Amino acid sequence: MESLLVRLSQLVTDFAEIAEIDINPLVIFENRVIAVDARVMLRPSAVEAPLHLIISPYPNQYEEEIEIKGAGRLTVRPIRPEDAPLLEEMFNALSPMSIYYRFFSPMKHLPHHMLARFTQIDYDRDVAMVAISCTKGTEKMLGVSRVISQSNRKNAEFAVLVADQWHGKGIGAALLKRCLDIARTRNIEKIHGFVLSGNVKMLALARKMGFTIKQQPGTGEYECTLDLSGAGYGHMAG
Numbered sequence: 001m002e003s004l005l006v007r008l009s010q011l012v013t014d015f016a017e018i019a020e021i022d023i024n025p026l027v028i029f030e031n032r033v034i035a036v037d038a039r040v041m042l043r044p045s046a047v048e049a050p051l052h053l054i055i056s057p058y059p060n061q062y063e064e065e066i067e068i069k070g071a072g073r074l075t076v077r078p079i080r081p082e083d084a085p086l087l088e089e090m091f092n093a094l095s096p097m098s099i100y101y102r103f104f105s106p107m108k109h110l111p112h113h114m115l116a117r118f119t120q121i122d123y124d125r126d127v128a129m130v131a132i133s134c135t136k137g138t139e140k141m142l143g144v145s146r147v148i149s150q151s152n153r154k155n156a157e158f159a160v161l162v163a164d165q166w167h168g169k170g171i172g173a174a175l176l177k178r179c180l181d182i183a184r185t186r187n188i189e190k191i192h193g194f195v196l197s198g199n200v201k202m203l204a205l206a207r208k209m210g211f212t213i214k215q216q217p218g219t220g221e222y223e224c225t226l227d228l229s230g231a232g233y234g235h236m237a238g
């Protein structure tokens with residue numbers, strides 16, 4: 001019965017056109033399940049699966065393997081709630097500078113509510129991709145990048161963070177690029193983020209991705225903006 005319910009759920013997740021399924025009677029006899037009679041009603045759907053669901057499922061279509069020189073094969077995939085211990089472990093090993101550049105404050109640990117907010121995301125609104133290495137069955141989070149939609153769903157804010165030990169290998173660029181590509185398929189038009197003036201790596205990365213960088217008057221910050229709807233997106237500067 002359990003397996004039948006899981007399979008039925010998978011079916012309606014994969015096909016937005018299913019309006020109704022009626023199995024009657026369903027006979028369970030010893031370890032056999034028999035659908036004696038079944039009817040499926042279809043109708044055209046205005047949206048593609050899985051966008052027809054009220055709560056978006058885990059978007060496993062975004063999972064991919066990438067090869068990073070000096071880090072080997074990494075899995076890049078959307079973050080999951082069960083990644084909280086991996087994210088916490090990555091945070092605890094960060095340098096104070098990386099923490100400051102990412103969170104704009106000198107945090108000693110990641111509070112529980114932030115850990116929950118960062119890992120339990122609404123897949124329909126937000127994109128958060130992690131780079132995971134796996135050595136002898138032990139997973140390690142090397143980086144995370146996210147694009148958080150604003151209420152109009154046209155504008156979004158980006159963030160990216162790579163464990164210090166793995167800086168400069170292309171992980172930040174790969175994660176951010178993946179998030180931006182996904183954001184573009186979701187019709188997000190403009191991405192922005194603030195970067196502290198001393199953060200040369202992030203400013204260089206933003207420039208490379210084609211962001212426009214403007215100093216914020218009276219603050220030590222730069223605002224980086226990228227027009228995803230423009231024809232210019234997709235051509236990274238060298």
Ligand SMILES: CC(C)(COP(=O)(O)OP(=O)(O)OC[C@H]1O[C@@H](n2cnc3c(N)ncnc32)[C@H](O)[C@@H]1OP(=O)(O)O)[C@@H](O)C(=O)NCCC(=O)NCCS
Nearest residue numbers: 098101159160161162167168169170171172173202204205
């Ligand atoms: C900024 C950060 C995400 C970059 O990630 P990364 O994996 O080290 O970056 P990459 O290796 O992908 O490099 C991307 C580009 O950044 C620039 N860059 C990387 N290391 C650099 C360095 N030491 N000095 C100057 N520029 C550098 C280069 O332009 C590089 O492109 P290139 O290698 O083709 O020249 C990472 O340094 C980090 O996590 N910093 C702390 C948190 C932070 O600042 N987040 C941004 C605020 S949202």
